[in-house]
Every structure is written in structure tokens, then in C-alpha cells.
Amino acid sequence: xxxxxxxxxxxxxxxxxxxxxxxxxxxxxxxxxxxxxxxxxxxxxxxxxxxxxxxxxxxxxxxxxxxxxxxxxxxxxxxxxxxxxxxxxxxxxxxxxxxxxxxxxxxxxxxxxxxxxxxxxxxxxxxxxxxxxxxxxxxxxxxxxxxxxxxxxxxxxxxxxxxxxxxxxxxxxxxxxxxxxxxxxxxxxxxxxxxxxxxxxxxxxxxxxxxxxxxxxxxxxxxxxxxxxxxxxxxxxxxxxxxxxxxxxxxxxxxxxxxxxxxxxxxxxxxxxxxxxxxxxxxxxxxxxxxxxxxxxxxxxxxxxxxxxxxxxxxxxxxxxxxxxxxxxxxxxxxxxxxxxxxxxxxxxxxxxxxxxxxxx
Amino acid sequence: xxxxxxxxxxxxxxxxxxxxxxxxxxxxxxxxxxxxxxxxxxxxxxxxxxxxxxxxxxxxxxxxxxxxxxxxxxxxxxxxxxxxxxxxxxxxxxxxxxxxxxxxxxxxxxxxxxxxxxxxxxxxxxxxxxxxxxxxxxxxxxxxxxxxxxxxxxxxxxxxxxxxxxxxxxxxxxxxxxxxxxxxxxxxxxxxxxxxxxxxxxxxxxxxxxxxxxxxxxxxxxxxxxxxxxxxxxxxxxxxxxxxxxxxxxxxxxxxxxxxxxxxxxxxxxxxxxxxxxxxxxxxxxxxxxxxxxxxxxxxxxxxxxxxxxxxxxxxxxxxxxxxxxxxxxxxxxxxxxxxxxxxxxxxxxxxxxxxxxxxxxxxxxxxxxxxxxxxxxxxxxxxxxxxxxxxxxxxxxxxxxxxxxxxxxxxxxxxxxxxxxxxxxxxxxxxxxxxxxxxxxxxxxxxxxxxxxxxxxxxxxxxxxxxxxxxxxxxxxxxxxxxxxxxxxxxxxxxxxxxxxxxxxxxxxxxxxxxxxxxxxxxxxxxxxxxxxxxxxxxxxxxxxxxxxxxxxxxxxxxxxxxxxxxxxxxxxxxxxxxxxxxxxxxxxxxxxxxxxx
Numbered sequence: 012x013x014x015x016x017x018x019x020x021x022x023x024x025x026x027x028x029x030x031x032x033x034x035x036x037x038x039x040x041x042x043x044x045x046x047x048x049x050x051x052x053x054x055x056x057x058x059x060x061x062x063x064x065x066x067x068x069x070x071x072x073x074x075x076x077x078x079x080x081x082x083x084x085x086x087x088x089x090x091x092x093x094x095x096x097x098x099x100x101x102x103x104x105x106x107x108x109x110x111x112x113x114x115x116x117x118x119x120x121x122x123x124x125x126x127x128x129x130x131x132x133x134x135x136x137x138x139x140x141x142x143x144x145x146x147x148x149x150x151x152x153x154x155x156x157x158x159x160x161x162x163x164x165x166x167x168x169x170x171x172x173x174x175x176x177x178x179x180x181x182x183x184x185x186x187x188x189x190x191x192x193x194x195x196x197x198x199x200x201x202x203x204x205x206x207x208x209x210x211x212x213x214x215x216x217x218x219x220x221x222x223x224x225x226x227x228x229x230x231x232x233x234x235x236x237x238x239x240x241x242x243x244x245x246x247x248x249x250x251x252x253x254x255x256x257x258x259x260x261x262x263x264x265x266x267x268x269x270x271x272x273x274x275x276x277x278x279x280x281x282x283x284x285x286x287x288x289x290x291x292x293x294x295x296x297x298x299x300x301x302x303x304x305x306x307x308x309x310x311x312x313x314x315x316x317x318x319x320x321x322x323x324x325x326x327x328x329x330x331x332x333x334x335x336x337x338x339x340x341x342x343x344x345x346x347x348x349x350x351x352x353x354x355x356x357x358x359x360x361x362x363x364x365x366x367x368x369x370x371x372x
Numbered sequence: 373x374x375x376x377x378x379x380x381x382x383x384x385x386x387x388x389x390x391x392x393x394x395x396x397x398x399x400x401x402x403x404x405x406x407x408x409x410x411x412x413x414x415x416x417x418x419x420x421x422x423x424x425x426x427x428x429x430x431x432x433x434x435x436x437x438x439x440x441x442x443x444x445x446x447x448x449x450x451x452x453x454x455x456x457x458x459x460x461x462x463x464x465x466x467x468x469x470x471x472x473x474x475x476x477x478x479x480x481x482x483x484x485x486x487x488x489x490x491x492x493x494x495x496x497x498x499x500x501x502x503x504x505x506x507x508x509x510x511x512x513x514x515x516x517x518x519x520x521x522x523x524x525x526x527x528x529x530x531x532x533x534x535x536x537x538x539x540x541x542x543x544x545x546x547x548x549x550x551x552x553x554x555x556x557x558x559x560x561x562x563x564x565x566x567x568x569x570x571x572x573x574x575x576x577x578x579x580x581x582x583x584x585x586x587x588x589x590x591x592x593x594x595x596x597x598x599x600x601x602x603x604x605x606x607x608x609x610x611x612x613x614x615x616x617x618x619x620x621x622x623x624x625x626x627x628x629x630x631x632x633x634x635x636x637x638x639x640x641x642x643x644x645x646x647x648x649x650x651x652x653x654x655x656x657x658x659x660x661x662x663x664x665x666x667x668x669x670x671x672x673x674x675x676x677x678x679x680x681x682x683x684x685x686x687x688x689x690x691x692x693x694x695x696x697x698x699x700x701x702x703x704x705x706x707x708x709x710x711x712x713x714x715x716x717x718x719x720x721x722x723x724x725x726x727x728x729x730x731x732x733x734x735x736x737x738x739x740x741x742x743x744x745x746x747x748x749x750x751x752x753x754x755x756x757x758x759x760x761x762x763x764x765x766x767x768x769x770x771x772x773x774x775x776x777x778x779x780x781x782x783x784x785x786x787x788x789x790x791x792x793x794x795x796x797x798x799x800x801x802x803x804x805x806x807x808x809x810x811x812x813x814x815x816x817x818x819x820x821x822x823x824x825x826x827x828x829x830x831x832x833x834x835x836x837x838x839x840x841x842x843x844x845x846x847x848x849x850x851x852x853x854x855x856x857x858x859x860x861x862x863x864x865x866x867x868x869x870x871x872x873x874x875x876x877x878x879x880x881x882x883x884x885x886x887x888x889x890x891x892x893x894x895x896x897x898x899x900x901x902x903x904x905x906x907x908x909x910x911x912x913x914x915x916x917x918x919x920x921x922x923x924x925x926x927x928x929x930x931x932x933x934x935x936x937x938x939x940x941x942x943x944x945x946x947x948x949x950x951x952x953x954x955x956x957x958x959x960x961x962x963x964x965x966x967x968x969x970x971x
Contacts, residue, residue, distance in 0.1 A: 012827040037824035039686050042786060051669070053689055084669065085641070181845075188843060202850045205831040212824060247780075253834060253846050256813040260789070260820035263782050270785060272776040272813055289777065 013061040014213040017167050022072035022102075022157050023062075024164060028079035029216045030054045036264050044265045045219050048081040048131075055090040062094065071099050072157045076164065077106040081131060088114040095150060102158045105129050107144035116150070123155040124148050168217070172350045173359065175210060176330075179203045180360055187364075189307040195363040200254050200301040200329065214329055215258060217349045219265040222297070222327050225347050231295050231324055232266060246295035246324050247271050251312050254301035258329065262299060271296070273312060290319035300328040303346045304364070332357075334364065373740050375527050376425040377650040377661070378459075379433065381576075381614025382636035384473065385409075385447050386438035392478070393439040400638040400645065400679060403447050412679055413451055416637070416647075417458035419666070419682040423649060424741045429525050430461050431532065433614035433634065434471025434576030436506070441476070445506035452510050463511050467523055467534040470515075471576035471614060472541045474503045480543040493518075495542070520550055521558045528652045529659055530700070531566050532612075533559075535575040540592065548577025548591040548615075552598045563606045570659060570700040573603075573611045580624055580631050581616070590615055603629050610661065610698050619646040619665045620693045630698045632663065644668050644680075650698065656734065659701035662798075665694055687797060688825070696797070735909040737795045737934045746791065746899065746937050749784055753777060760944065760956055762966045763837045766924075767872065768944035772965070773900055775814045775866040788899065789821035792864060795897050795934050802826055805895070806858040807851060809833055811865035811877075818899065819864040836876045836883060837967065853890040860893045868898040868935065871912030872925055879926025894931045901935035904943075909933050 014033055015026035027050055034054040035041035067073070073094065091101060091114070103111075107129050111117050129144035149155040176198060183197040204211050226232045231246050248266075250259035251273045263270050271289070290296075296316045298309050303326065313323040331348035333340070352362055386396035388404040395402070400412045432452075437444035456466060479498045483490045496517050497504075507515040516522040523534035537548040562571060579591050579599070603611075604627065611624075611631045619635035635646030645668035650661035665685045687696045750756055750773065761772040779785050796802050810819035810832040823830035831850055834842045851858065863874065874896055878888040888894065896912060905911045912931040914922065946953045955961070 012824070033824060037821055038689065039683065040790065041683070056689075197845060199845050199850075201831070201845060201848070205829065205850045208823065208830055250813065250817070253813060253816060253832060253842065256816045257810070257820060257823075257832065260785070260817040261824070263785055264789070264820065267782055269780055269782050270817070271780060272817070274776075274813075289780070 012209055013058060013065075014209045014216070016061065017164065017171065018068055018070060019162075019167055022074050023067045023070050024074045024076065024167070025058055026076045026078070026164065026213075027054065027058075028076070029213055030058060031080065032216055032265065033212065044267045045216065045223065046267075048079055050077075050080050050083040050087060052084045052087050052090070055087050059090050059093065062099075067099075072102075073099050074102045074104055074158050074162075076104040077110065078104065079131065080110065081107070083110050083113055085113070088116070100152055100155070100157065101150060102155065103145065103148040104158070104162075105144065105146060106148050107142045109142065109144075111145070111148060116148075119148075119150055121149045121151065121155070123153075125160065168213075169350060171210070172214070173356055175203065175207055176350075176360055179206075180362060187304065190305045191366075192305065193365045193367075194304070195365070196361050198302055198330065198360075198362070204254065204257060211329075212261070214349050215261050216265065218258075218327060218329060218347070219262055221347050221349065222262070222266060226297075226324065232268070244293070244295055245269065246297045247291075249273050249296050249298045249312060249316070251298065251308065252301065255299045258301065259299045262327075268297075273315065290316055290321040292320040293322060295322045295324040297324050298326045300326060300346070302330040302332070303328045303348070304332045305334065306344075306346070309346070332362075332364075373424050373426045374654075375427045375429075375652045376423065377527070377532070377612075377652070378420065378428055378430045379612055379632070379634040379648040379650065380430070380637045381433040381634045381647075382435040382471070382617055383432075383448070383451070383638050384435055384438045384636065385444045385451065385638075387441055387443050392441050396438045398640045398642065399438070399636075400640050401447075401451060403443055409447065409451055410454055412638070413454050414458065415679060416682065417455060420459060425651075427465070427527065428459065428461060429465040429467070429527055429532065430456065430459070431467045431574050431612055432469060433574055433612060434469045435473040435614060435636075436468070436471070436503075437474055439476075440474050440502055442502050442505075445502045448506055449509050456510075465525060465527075466510070467525055467532055467574050468507055468510060469534050469574055469576055469614075470500060470503050470536055470538055472538060472545065475499045475538055475541045476502050477543045477545075484543070499542075500538070519558060520555050521562065524562070526566075526569070528654060529568065529570055530572055530652065531562065531569040532572050532574055533562060535573055537575040537577045537591075548575070548579070549595050550599060552595070552602070555599070556602050559602065559606050570610075571606065571608055572700075573608060574613075575611065576614050578613050578615045578631065578633060579611065580622055600624060600627060600629070603627070609700050618643055619648060619667070619690075621663055621695045621698070622693075623695075630695060632695075632698070635665075635667075639668075653697075653738075655736075655738065657701060658699075661698040661700065663694060663696060663698055665690060735799075736907050737799055737936060739794055739798065739936075742791050742794055743937050745787065747939075749778060749787075750939075756939070759965060760954070762944075763873075767837065767869070768946075768950065769869070769902075769941045770944060771902075771941035773867060773902070773939065773941075775899065778899075779814060779817050785817070788818055791899070791936055792818055792822055792897060793825060795936060796822060796826075796862070799934050801862060801895050801897070801934070802828075804860050805862045806860055807831070808862045808864065809849075811835060811863055811874075812838070814866035815864050818866065822862075822864065833877065833884070836873045836880075839883070849884050849887055851887065853887045856890040858887070858891055860895070861888075861891050863894060863896045865896065865898050867900045867902055868896065868912065868933070869902045869941070870917070870921060871896075871903075871931065871933070872921075874912060874931065875914060875926040875928040878931075879928045888928075892930060894928075896931055896933045898933075898935045899937065901933075901938045902941040904940060907933075907935060907938050 015029040017024040031047055031050050031054045032045055034051060035043055035047040041047055124145050125147045127146035128141045131140045179199045179202050180196045181199050183194050187194050223232055233245050245268055248259045248262055248268050248270045250256045259270050298312045303309055309326045316323050327347045330350045331346040333351050333353040383401050384396050384399040385401045386399050388395045388402050401409050436448050476499055480495055483495060483498045500517060504515040521533050521535050525532045537550060539551060540546040540549040577590050579596055608629060613631060613633055616633045617636040617639055619633060621630055621632035624631055634648040637645055637647050639645040647666055649664045653660050653662055666682050667685055668680045669683050755774045755778055757772045762768045805828055808822055808828055808830045810816035812835040816832040839847060877883045879885055901907055909932050910916055912933045913929045914927045915929050951957055
């Protein structure tokens with residue numbers, strides 16, 4: 012199963028770190044979460060098998076993104092050599108010179124290769140670490156113009172996300188279950204998880220990286236060392252719905268954080284389990300949601316946490332709805348999400364929030 | 373906890389001075405000024421110590437040295453002594469088998485130079501002289517040059533036989549070979565004196581080739597044909613060998629005999645260094661070895677030692693080269709249908725009294741370390757509660773396991789996700805599964821690893837008793853099964869009591885009956901079984917329920933069930949009139965926990 016494959020129209024893209032995260036944590040037992048940074052041959056085996064089995068839709072150009080990969084297993088170059096021998100043009104993105112040397116490609120001098128400083132984030136401090144490398148590294152071919160120098164995967168990912176969401180936006184035209192407004196569409200996240208598992212997993216990995224960036228430098232998410240339970244106030248991921256329970260489970264594995272199942276808050280609120288709901292005094296909590304529309308359920312959970320003495324650190328979600336102008340959003344209340352429904356795309360998604368009140372026209 | 377066999381091979385301890393021959397540069401174990409082999413061995417034994425076992429035996433299938441020089445065997449004494457001391461293995465629990473690299477070719481040449489009339493027996497003694505000295509130092513007994521089967525270890529119902537396959541390895545090398553008559557006579561003797569044991573042959577040369585185009589490995593072709601007939605005659609099912617430097621296991625072509633190579637313990641380049649363990653699993657009269665392969669991952673990162681890190685390979689990733697279970701003894705299952713055809717009254721009696729006492733094979737999951745750890749977490753976190761717990765009008769108990777809290781700690785959650793994987797792998801469940809379903813919050817959380825590891829569709833559903841607490845989108849399965857695409861479904865949940873909740877989900881019109889009507893087999897995997905029956909894979913089926921429980925239940929008979937731990941809970945003893953009869957409820961003594969909304 013491959014999670015990070017994108018056909019950009021000009022080339023096929025694979026994010027090697029995301030694939031390594033899947034291998035290390037879900038296929039093998041390396042148990043380092045998103046902190047794993049060494050590309051294993053088993054990961055390349057999966058990718059090679061994907062190319063052989065599922066094909067590349069006729070595309071013969073492949074970009075391998077090495078961002079966040081610090082080292083590679085020996086003999087991994089055989090996979091790239093095989094692809095080259097099968098007629099594929101390859102480009103490595105954000106690769107260190109150290110890895111190039113390990114792969115045995117340090118004798119290749121292609122004028123299209125772009126020297127650059129590759130930046131990593133220290134696992135402990137998240138401070139940037141600089142290493143010499145290439146933002147683009149080609150093999151021996153001439154005319155390497157298929158990969159734009161300024162290419163970013165983010166817009167491609169968002170476009171894919173929007174197109175996928177269109178498939179799972181179901182006509183609703185009922186009132187919102189938690190707030191006193193009407194919704195024209197219901198975005199069926201459960202169906203999205205069921206039918207787009209690979210894409211959802213890639214999105215959850217992206218969400219984990221975002222959460223880490225949000226809360227590592229200010230210390231709440233501590234560094235992880237397997238088996239060491241020294242972190243005293245690491246945040247706890249709070250699950251409050253059936254959909255979010257899946258996200259919480261995967262995120263716990265990726266971020267190495269404990270979880271709290273707060274029964275059911277939204278779309279229908281029911282809390283049965285009155286025993287041992289262990290909100291711990293002064294402990295940090297991150298509420299995990301599938302989709303945050305108006306944020307009512309998040310506020311309910313926030314209030315429960317704070318009422319019982321915990322600290323609400325923030326909210327993360329796969330999707331958020333930006334009903335306010337960006338300038339009016341208060342940073343600490345902002346949901347960290349990998350996709351936003353906002354004024355640039357809500358019409359295309361047929362996602363409207365209405366009330367019975369007259370518009371001010 | 374079970375006994376384990378540790379299989380290592382091809383150490384190729386090499387003198388780097390090249391005084392007497394070429395040095396092997398591709399080994400971690402070497403003789404070089406300033407180099408110490410003990411840190412490599414310590415890392416290996418430190419890792420092995422973590423593998424739980426009751427008793428362990430060590431099999432070393434040859435090529436201990438590289439060119440069989442005395443200096444290499446002197447170093448081998450230090451290395452093997454450290455290894456068995458660290459692992460606390462007695463000298464009787466180690467089989468040391470010579471490989472072709474343990475044959476000292478210069479000694480053969482010298483003997484031939486000394487005397488043209490040197491006999492084969494003379495040469496056999498001189499070519500193995502350094503190995504024999506090493507052997508005696510470690511084992512405390514003489515190496516038997518004169519026999520082919522020179523040593524043995526008994527463990528459980530297994531006898532491991534140490535075999536010398538170097539008969540025709542001479543000064544110019546040579547393949548594996550066993551003189552047929554002599555070998556058969558020796559093997560026959562073992563077979564007759566140990567009739568109830570499964571004999572496993574341990575030797576150096578590979579009978580099957582992973583790298584060769586032919587199927588003859590590095591064995592004399594004609595000799596192999598004769599040997600295969602002998603293996604068959606004496607009911608040999610498994611052979612452990614070395615020589616290939618590639619971990620693998622396979623059947624000897626055209627037979628049911630498994631050959632297993634552990635790979636090289638010290639390989640520095642090319643294929644990763646590796647070793648194997650075989651856990652001896654006995655269930656009734658079934659006997660098998662669970663084959664686990666470990667590799668030394670050379671990642672060149674900052675956090676590993678200079679050698680890399682030992683990791684256990686996931687079977688799913690090496691299934692093309694490794695057989696997971698070496699079945700040594702299997703009891704054929706008996707058709708259970710005969711019980712169902714009996715008259716109803718008698719059938720009920722049989723089901724209650726004899727259900728798991730007839731000649732039916734018990735099919736249950738068992739892994740003591742996992743089961744013990746799971747129970748330990750329950751005890752330490754105090755998650756087994758007493759009180760009144762109600763899931764519906766008819767589902768009431770005096771105990772409850774708080775699974776939500778069990779899943780809170782990230783390490784416990786990781787362990788539980790892996791425990792589910794272990795059940796799936798050990799019981800060979802995943803083959804032909806078309807859909808995985810996590811049931812309830814807890815089931816959904818416990819299934820995440822399975823949902824990613826296996827490239828199979830995944831979805832989740834609320835518990836049946838919580839159906840009304842969810843909106844229509846949460847209750848939908850989101851998969852159609854009109855075309856019978858989903859024939860085999862895996863359902864993962866936290867706790868199963870009598871299975872009524874599952875039968876409801878599957879058989880009730882208002883749940884997912886339409887989908888499940890076209891499902892041929894539903895496999896249920898749970899963390900806990902809290903019911904009263906003896907655990908077996910068929911106990912959740914309607915036909916196997918006691919008559920009294922059948923009333924109002926859904927008729928579902930295609931469930932196969934596996935659980936990790938059986939913890940019986942006390943059911944509420946009051947009947948339909950429990951609200952008036954039970955003083956706790958009647959007098960509102962405040963220890964009633966309802967997990968549903970009363971209508």
C-alpha cells in the first residue's frame with residue numbers, strides 16, 4: 012500500500028519519508044513514529060512493487076522526495092538502478108550529499124543538479140540542522156526539465172484533497188447537529204476513510220507533522236525515546252467521536268502520545284462512562300477532530316477538560332471550515348488542519364452554512 | 373512461555389593478517405590488532421536475551437572459521453564461550469556442526485605430502501583436527517570423526533541431530549555428501565530408539581539452492597536423490613542448514629520436507645547478517661516450530677551501534693522466502709456436522725456437556741507472553757471493576773473491563789495493536805479477507821495497525837447497543853455487497869461476552885443484515901472473551917448456544933472466533949424483573965453504570 016503517490020501531470024511523485032513512516036510503524040516494529048528518518052529497503056521494495064504492479068499511468072518520469080530522510084539502508088541503490096534500466100527518468104528532491112555518496116552516485120555530475128542546503132529538524136529541539144545536498148539531483152540524462160525548480164507538493168496535495176472531498180460531500184439540507192445553523196452538505200469523513208484509506212493516511216502523517224511543528228518548539232510535545240517514560244507533561248490526544256478515534260489511534264503511534272477516549276461528543280452527544288474519566292490536573296490536552304465546522308463540539312470538550320483541571324492546548328483536525336476572515340482568527344483558537352474549507356473553495360464543494368435570518372443586502 | 377531453538381551459522385571468523393590464506397573482509401568477526409569481537413557478540417546476546425523462552429538451545433550450522441586455521445579456532449573459543457555464558461546455555465544444549473570452511477585444507481595437503489598411502493580415515497582426522505580441538509574445548513567431549521550423526525539434543529518432542537556433511541570436502545573443496553548406507557544405519561538407529569520424537573537434521577551444506585539455478589544447492593546431485601528417499605522413509609520433516617548466507621526456508625523440491633537456512637550471523641556486506649529462532653509450539657498433539665528471522669539492519673545512522681541494530685523481520689514482508697510455521701505434527705480435524713444432525717433435545721445436551729470434549733480439534737489463539745502482559749496491565753491499572761453494568765435490558769453484568777483506559781497509554785496501545793496483529797498472523801486469518809471492520813471506539817482504535825498493515829478495505833461501526841447514539845452517517849458501513857464481493861470479513865472488537873451484540877449487527881434487519889447476508893465467513897478477533905464457555909473458534913455461532921440463550925437471538929452460524937484472553941465476568945443473576953428484584957437498582961445504591969439510553 013502506497014500513501015504518497017501523486018500524478019502531477021508531468022511526473023509521478025513519491026514522498027519517501029511518509030512511506031518510511033508507514034513501513035516503520037505499521038508494517039515493521041521500528042516504533043519511532045514520524046521521527047523515523049532512515050529509508051529502508053523494504054520501503055523501496057513497496058514503492059518498486061507499486062510501480063511494477065499499479066503502473067505510472069504511462070508516465071516515465073518519477074520524483075523521489077527525500078525530505079526528512081537522513082540516512083539510507085545499504086544496497087538501496089539497486090531499486091533506482093532497476094528503474095533507470097526500465098527506462099524511467101528519475102529526480103531526487105532534497106537529498107543530502109551523504110546519501111548520494113551512500114548510494115554510490117557521487118561521481119555523477121549533471122549540470123542540471125542544483126546544490127543546496129538541505130534542512131532537517133533536530134528530533135530533540137526541532138532546531139534546524141543544515142547539511143550539504145541537492146534540491147534536485149538527476150542522473151546522466153540531458154534536458155531534465157520535467158521537475159520545476161519551484162515545485163511544492165502542498166498545492167498538488169490540496170487540489171487532490173478538494174477533488175476527493177467532492178466525492179464525499181453528500182446533500183444534507185438539514186440543521187447542523189451541534190449548532191443552530193443549516194448545512195447544505197455533509198462531508199462524509201467516515202466514507203472518505205473507508206474508500207480513500209491511503210490518501211487519509213498521508214493526510215494524517217501531514218497532520219502529525221503540522222502538530223509537531225505547532226507544539227514541539229514551545230515544549231509541550233517532548234522528544235520520544237522508545238521505552239523511556241520521562242516525559243511528564245506530554246499532551247494527551249482526546250478522542251470524542253467514532254471518526255476521531257481512528258485518527259487518534261494513528262496519531263498516537265506517529266507522535267508517541269497517550270490518548271483519552273472522552274466517549275461521544277458530536278454529532279450526537281452522549282457520555283455514559285462516568286467512571287474513571289481521567290482528566291489529569293494541569294496536564295495538556297489536544298482535541299482531535301475529523302472536521303471542525305463551527306467548533307461547538309471542540310468548545311464542549313475544551314470546557315470539560317478545563318472544568319476538570321486539565322489544560323486545553325488546542326485542536327487538530329483533518330479539515331476545518333474557515334468561517335472568519337484569516338485576520339479575525341485568534342491564533343490560540345485556531346484549529347490546526349491539513350485542509351481548509353474557505354471562501355476559495357466552498358462554492359465548488361457546494362458547502363454552505365445558512366440561517367433563517369435575512370441576509371444584509 | 374515456550375522453548376526455543378536459536379539457529380546461527382557461517383560466522384567466518386577470519387584472520388586478517390593473511391599469513392596462511394586470504395582474509396574474509398566481509399565478516400564482523402575477525403582477528404586483527406586492536407579489534408575486539410566481544411562487542412558484536414554482546415549486542416547479539418543482549419538482543420537475544422529479550423526473546424522470552426523457557427529453555428533455549430543453540431544450533432551452529434558450520435563455517436565457524438574462515439580458513440580453519442588454529443588462530444581462528446582459538447578466537448572461536450572466546451566468541452562461543454562468551455555467547456553461551458551470556459545466554460546461560462549449558463554445553464549440552466549446543467550443537468556445533470562443522471562446515472566446509474572448518475576443514476583445514478593445508479593439513480590434508482601436508483598429510484598427502486608426508487605419505488602417499490594416507491587413508492581416507494587418516495585424512496578425515498587431520499582435516500578436522502583444529503575443529504576437533506575447538507569442539508572439545510567448548511563441549512567438553514571429543515568430536516566423533518567416525519560417525520555422521522555425531523551429537524544430539526532432546527527438547528520437548530523433538531530430537532535435533534548434529535550431522536557432519538563434509539565427507540567429500542577435501543583439499544580442493546567439495547559439496548555436501550552423506551554416504552548412504554552408513555547414514556541410513558545411523559538414522560534408523562535414532563528413529564527406532566526415539567520413535568515418539570520428531571527428528572530434525574542439523575547440518576552445514578544446503579540441499580536446496582536459493583541462488584543456484586538447479587535445485588541441488590551445494591550438495592552432490594546423485595547423493596541428494598538417495599537422501600531424499602531416506603528422509604521420507606524415516607519421516608524427516610525439517611532440516612536446518614547454513615552455507616548460503618541467505619536466510620530462507622522452503623520445501624525440498626517435490627517433497628514436504630522443509631529446509632531452513634539462518635543466513636550468516638556476521639555478514640558485513642551484501643545480505644544483512646541474520647539468525648533465526650524457532651519457538652516450539654505444542655497444542656494437544658499438534659507440534660510446530662514458529663520460524664522467526666532477525667536481521668542486522670545497517671542503517672549508518674547516529675543512534676545505532678557501529679554494527680547496526682538487530683530487528684525481527686515481519687513475516688508478511690519475507691513470506692516469499694520464509695515459511696512461518698514448520699508443521700512437524702498435525703492432528704486431522706474431525707467433521708463437526710455430525711453433532712448438529714442429532715435430535716434437538718439430545719443436541720442441546722451434547723452442546724452443553726460435550727461440546728468441547730468430543731474429538732473436535734480445538735482451534736484457539738495462544739501466546740503466553742502477550743496474554744500475560746495484557747492481564748498484567750489490567751491488574752496494574754486496576755481496570756477490572758465490580759458493580760452493576762448495563763449495556764441493554766438483557767445484557768447486564770457485575771463486572772466490567774475498562775478498555776477505554778486500557779488504551780490510554782501510548783505504549784500499551786502500541787502493544788495492543790500489535791497483539792491484534794499477532795492473532796491475525798498466528799491464526800492465518802488474513803488470507804482472502806475482503807474487509808476489516810473495527811467495532812466501537814475501542815475496536816476502531818485497536819484496529820489501526822491492521823488497517824494500515826494489510827492492503828484491505830477498512831471501515832468501522834458503532835457497537836450495536838450504541839446504534840441510536842450515532843447519526844445515520846456514522847452507522848453506515850459504506851460498502852455494498854450485492855455482488856458478493858465481500859466473502860470473508862474480519863471484525864475486530866475489544867470484548868466479547870456471549871456474542872449477541874455481534875449476531876445482532878450481522879443478523880438484524882435494522883443493522884447490516886443486507887451486507888452480511890452475502891458474507892460467507894465472519895472472523896471475530898477480540899482482546900477479551902468474558903463468557904462462560906470454554907474458548908474455541910465456533911462458540912459464537914447460534915447453533916452452539918445453550919437453548920435458553922437462543923430466545924430472541926439472531927440465527928448466525930458463520931462466525932469464527934479468536935480471542936487473546938479469557939476473563940469470565942459474573943452475569944447479573946436477576947431475571948426480567950431485575951428492576952424490582954435487585955436491591956442495588958431498586959434502592960438506587962449508586963453503583964449502577966448504564967452504557968445505553970433506556971427507552
